[in-house]
Amino acid sequence: MTAVPAAPPEAAVVPGAAEGEGRLRTQPARRRWARAAVVTALAALTVVFIYPLVWLLSASFKPRGEVFDNRLIPATPTLENYVTVWQEAPLALWLVNTLVVTALAAGTVTLSSALVAWGFAYFRFRGRGALFTLVLATMMLPGAVTLIPTFLIWNALGLVGTNVPLWAGNLFGSAFYIFLLRQFFLGLPREPFEAAKLDGANNWAMFWRIAVPLCRPAIVLTFLFEAQASWTDLMRPLVYLQDSSTYTIPRGLKALIDQFGPGGESQWEIVVTASVITTVPMIVLFFLGQRHFVQGISTTGSKG
Amino acid sequence: MTSAAAAPAAAPxxxxxxxxxxxxxxxxxxxxxxxxxxxxxxxxxxxxxxxxYSAYLSLTDYDVLTDPTFVGTDNYERMATDPKVRLALWNTLQYTIIQVPLYVVVALALALLLNQAGRSAGFFRTAFFIPKMTPPVAVGVLLLLLFNGQYGLVNEVLGVFGIDGPSWTTDAAWIKPGLALISLWSVGSSVIILLAALRDVPTELYDAARVDGAGWWRRTRTVTLPMISGALFFVTVVNTIAAFQMFTEAYSAYFGAGNSTYSNDAALFYVIYLFREGFEQLHMGYASALAWLLFVVIMLVTAVQLLVSRRLVYYEGEQR
Known part of the structure; x- marks a missing residue:
């Protein structure tokens, strides 16, 4: 971290007429060096951040004995692990299950949260502030408190063992996304809505035809965030899924860890390859929505 | 119509x-x-x-198959003497104490560095964020592989510097540091939040500090940190709550699901113990009581952080 120049001697330059002159002569060169040092440090750190993924990908092309050899390029590259893992586990089925759950979870939460957020953003009514505070308060509640009763609800409905509990709760909106979307809706100008109202548009049309299109980035962001959360979730699949044919891919990966990993047969190449298959769709998702992810997270913090 | 006062400024x-x-x-x-x-x-x-219902269940014995039987405060009394509860709480506390400061300091350092990087910052910000996309189960796999005491990449790199790395994944003393270290891999989202806050700091403040002869460190300490203290507080609180609920990475790496029954006491975090009691042992009443203790602990810790933040966090427009 010494890359950033500690107390550059420019501080010694006397403020006043001499300052501009001193800056002109000495600063550009010093600045350039500092910038180069910062970029070098960041490049080194980038290697640290990206290398584990490269390592994982590389290991998935190594035969069993070489998984731990830590070579960048496999000594004897092979596709065999992908064939084996496909035979050992119903990966295609798991991927389809995950895709279905992810699409349903992200789709429902986006729609429901947008509706609720619009209700809080556009209309004014007595008690709105208090009700919205309640929405925010639910974010503070640890998931562990509601975990068991929620399980009992799905159990009573006979839906444990199906994928319904993994997404149906999203039909009712989620506090974090309601909060996020409301921020965006509040930023909209009111004129288009007043104009539409005069033209006789009803509330639903104003939401669907004006508010949603104007807030498309936030809608996409909500979908992407929830898609990631849903795809990578392990806790709920552990709680609700019993038969291996219903597993999502993280739940399946956990089963493979148990079978081939530390407690099992030590066939790490299978675990590694399944990890790659679990991770790659998320990397693809990131590159599809890169801009949204970065901007969305920036907003999250500043509104906190 | 009192609520109209809280309506957005644009409202008629x-x-x-x-x-x-x-x-x-x-x-x-x-x-x-x-x-x-x-x-x-x-x-x-x-x-x-x-x-x-969870509050009610915490006063019962319930195994899902038969109706709950009311047992009063038995579950809470049992918790007070259950050595596993003490172990799980202590593990979780230790992990939080190691992980949160490490994570926040690293996030801040990376954000400060990115803030000096000019136009290339966007590229590096993306690079730092990508690991965050990795499913936590896969992070658990990477933990077992990269931090393997004998063959792991981490110890191989340490060896280059002449350091004999520990058995991160088997030595009870190193399990939590190992988990805390790999959590740094997902620091990217917090870096983005802090960087956004850094970019909001008015440049006039830096110019003024420069004129006063403040060097980089003094500018950081007296301008940057106070100005981004809101975002720092946010990252700290969110991360503390997450650390208290550590589950997936540790469970994936150190606990068997289904028929395999390996487990590791040093990685028995509170939510893992709660999950195993509730869904593996079907002690739903006891697990509900455990959940309420977690709730109280998290509320207390957050309240303490809020109190401390009153003295440390600066919000723009606030009168002091």
């Missing part, structure tokens, strides 16, 4: 006290409630009722 004047006003106000409220109704239903069914 609140409905006046003309005779039709109450009708239109009621109509507006009903329209709003129609939009909000999914959340209201969800809140009642999936939050309010579960909270009440």
């Amino acid at each position: 004047a609140p409905p006046s006290r003309r005779p039709g006003a109450s009708v239109s106000a009621r109509r507006e409220r009903n329209a709003a409630l129609r939009f909000i109704s999914p959340w209201i239903v969800g809140f009642l069914v999936f939050t309010a009722w579960p909270i009440l």
Whole structure:
């Protein structure tokens, strides 16, 4: 971290007429060096951040004995692990299950949260502030408190063992996304809505035809965030899924860890390859929505 | 109409006290409630009722198969003497104490560095964020592989510097540091939040500090840190709550699901113990009591952080 120049001697330059002159002569060169040092440090750190993924990908092309050899390029590259893992586990089925759950979870939460957020953003009514505070308060509640009763609800409905509990709760909106979307809706100008109202548009049309299109980035962001959360979730699949044919891919990966990993047969190449298959769709998702992810997270913090 | 005061600045004047006003106000409220109704239903069914029912269950013995039997405060008394509860709490506390400061300091350092990087910052910001996309189960796999004491890449790199790395994944003393270190891999989202805050700091403040002869470190300490203290606080609180609920990475790496029954006491975090009690042992009453203790602990810790933040966090426009 010494890359950033500690107390550059420019501080010694006397403020006043001499300052501009001193800056002109000495600063550009010093600045350039500092910038180069910062970029070098960041490049080194980038290697640290990206290398584990490269390592994982590389290991998935190594035969069993070489998984731990830590070579960048496999000594004897092979596709065999992908064939084996496909035979050992119903990966295609798991991927389809995950895709279905992810699409349903992200789709429902986006729609429901947008509706609720619009209700809080556009209309004014007595008690709105208090009700919205309640929405925010639910974010503070640890998931562990509601975990068991929620399980009992799905159990009573006979839906444990199906994928319904993994997404149906999203039909009712989620506090974090309601909060996020409301921020965006509040930023909209009111004129288009007043104009539409005069033209006789009803509330639903104003939401669907004006508010949603104007807030498309936030809608996409909500979908992407929830898609990631849903795809990578392990806790709920552990709680609700019993038969291996219903597993999502993280739940399946956990089963493979148990079978081939530390407690099992030590066939790490299978675990590694399944990890790659679990991770790659998320990397693809990131590159599809890169801009949204970065901007969305920036907003999250500043509104906190 | 008191709530109109809280309406967005762009809002036109609140409905006046003309005779039709109450009708239109009621109509507006009903329209709003129609939009909000999914959340209201969800809140009642999936939050309010579960909270009440969980409180009731915590006073019962319940294994799902037979009806709950009321046992009073037995579960809470048992918790007080259960050595596993003490172990799980202590593990979780240790992990939080190691992980949170490390994570926040690293996030801040990376954000400060990115803030000096000029146009290339966007590229590096993306690079730092990508690991965050990795599913936590796969992070658990990477932990077992990269931090393997004998063959792992981490110890191989340490070896280059002449350091004999520990058995991160088997030595009880190193399990939590190992988990804390790999959590740094997912620091990217917090870096983005802090970087956004850094970019909001008015440059006039830096110019003023420069004129006063403040060097980089003094500018950081007296301008940057106070100005981004809100974002720093946010990252700290969110991360503390997450650390207290550590589950997936540790469970994936150190606990067997289904028929395999490996486990590791040093990685028995509180939520893992709760999960195993509730869903593997079917001690649903006891697990509900455990959940309430976690709730109280998290609330206390957050309250303490809020109190401390009153003295340390600066919000713009605030009178001191």
